[in-house]
Amino acid sequence: xxxxxxxxxxxxxxxxxxxxxxxxxxxxxxxxxxxxxxxxxxxxxxxxxxxxxxxxxxxxxxxxxxxxxxxxxxxxxxxxxxxxxxxxxxxxxxxxxxxxxxxxxxxxxxxxxxxxxxxxxxxxxxxxxxxxxxxxxxxxxxxxxxxxxxxxxxxxxxxxxxxxxxxxxxxxxxxxxxxxxxxxxxxxxxxxxxxxxxxx
Numbered sequence: 001x002x003x004x005x006x007x008x009x010x011x012x013x014x015x016x017x018x019x020x021x022x023x024x025x026x027x028x029x030x031x032x033x034x035x036x037x038x039x040x041x042x043x044x045x046x047x048x049x050x051x052x053x054x055x056x057x058x059x060x061x062x063x064x065x066x067x068x069x070x071x072x073x074x075x076x077x078x079x080x081x082x083x084x085x086x087x088x089x090x091x092x093x094x095x096x097x098x099x100x101x102x103x104x105x106x107x108x109x110x111x112x113x114x115x116x117x118x119x120x121x122x123x124x125x126x127x128x129x130x131x132x133x134x135x136x137x138x139x140x141x142x143x144x145x146x147x148x149x150x151x152x153x154x155x156x157x158x159x160x161x162x163x164x165x166x167x168x169x170x171x172x173x174x175x176x177x178x179x180x181x182x183x184x185x186x187x188x189x190x191x192x193x194x195x196x197x198x199x200x
Contacts, residue, residue, distance in 0.1 A: 052186040055109045057120045057143060058086065060094075060101035065128040066141045067094040070121040072185040074106060082170035084152065089163045094125060099164060103153050105136070106168070107146035111192035112180035116143060118190070138172060149174040 059068035069088075077083040084106065088095040098104050109117050116132065126132055134144040142149045152168035181192040 049187045052184040052191070055113075055117050055183045055185050055190065056086070057107040057109060057113075057116060057146065058098055058104055059107065059120075059141065059143065060098045060104035061141065062094075062097035062101070065125075066133060067097045067125040068120045069094040069098065070117045074108070077167065082150075082173075083155065083167060084150070084170060085165065085167050087160075087163045087165045091164060093123070094120075095164075099157060099166070101154075103140060103151060103171075104168075105140060105142045106150045106152055106170075107143050108148040108150070109183045110147040110176075110180035111183045113143075113145055113147065114183055114190050114192075116145060117183065136172065136174065142174070147176050147179050 053072035054074065056071050056074040057068050058071055058074075059066055061067075071086050071088070074084060074086040077085050086106070088099065090096075091099055107113075107116075119126070128141075132143060132145065133141045136142050136149070136151060138151060140151055142151075150170045151172040152170050154166055154168050156167045158165045158167075181194055184191050184193060
């Protein structure tokens, strides 16, 4: 570590007593910041606000028609078979429809789809006859303006705290031929990645 380096601040939910015992046994240990569960939750949110994530729109057919939501938690798990994962922070509304659906479509968005990402990030979903919808060869509704559309079936759902982690197998993929710049979510805002952002 260089002399100019700034030491990291360690936030943990340990009790004060436990840290006091640890420091008495190892007086050379670096000091830690007193933290409560609320402190580590806030620090966790702050850490991930600074960690850019890709943007996806997940749609499913519900009893009242198609619905969907915007997510920044979609990630690849495996290639053979193709499996992805995402998490939902609630089990009501559009998220509840996705969790209860036998099939859903995960749309990976580029910068040209930011309007769609914002639309599905708000409450309410476009009506079934809205021109934003198209049909996959399977008959499922999807968003043709997305960079890619992956039709999926859930393999497992796991509740963790107030969220649900969904692991899904990809059954079909439609990849757009004309892609825009990548779209990322960073510090609660949408950003595009251009050639000027390349570091190597």
